[in-house]
Amino acid sequence: MIIGEYLQKSKSKIDDLTRSDLYIVTVIILVGFAGFGLGRLSLIEDSKEPVRIEFPEHLSASVLNSGKTTEGTAVPSVVNGLLVASKNGSKYHYPWCSGGKRISEKNKIWFDSAEEARFAGYTPAANCKGLK
Template identity: 45%
Template sequence: MLSNHLQKVKLWISTNKSDLYIASIIFLTAVASFGLGRLSILWPEKEPIIIENHELGIRNNETAEKTLNSISPNSSFIIPNSSQKYVASKNGAAYHFPWCSGALRIKEENKIWFETKEEAEKAGYKPAGNCEGL
């Protein structure tokens, strides 16, 4: 009786070889995908890189190399005092943090520095809309 069932199974396997091959590939792919998904949970998360203040900044899709090559070796950078926390333009109506995109576009000769928000607002400036945290 057992040999009879064994014969039937062998016959069924030989007639359905291609279907069994496809089914086994699907099964192994599913098992591998599940295993990789579980493995990805075990990997430690990487800390994101956060740039808090960049004086040089890459603007308008320039490459870093192009930006660095445009700086002459004799150029000097004006670094604001730690008390100068807000900047505005003489010609503008808004004040920014020094690292905001709007502040980076202000020419050095047009910059006005403020220590507090209140001081900037007393001078008639409003917070910039594109500068987060104001």
């Protein structure tokens, strides 16, 4: 057969289709695309990790104990300090950063500000976001 004959046969078959046939074919194609898209979307949602909020232990303890105070006592807002460094290291961290969590309690040095830590000879840790 020649290409022209195939073209003529396909045109005649398209002319034989009614509106309801075209509607059914269109609906089937759209449902297929929607199903594929929803399947892909479900894979993306499953791969996301949930958000976890972790509080430093010394801050959690002060918040829990703050409800038990009497009028004569005051609870400090931060028990130890805002920044932590190691006696053996040269970097300072936030207590909730990975580097700050790895410092053992006996080697921790606490600072109330970044200026105080810099004055003591420490520099900000690069892996702790927000330190300047």
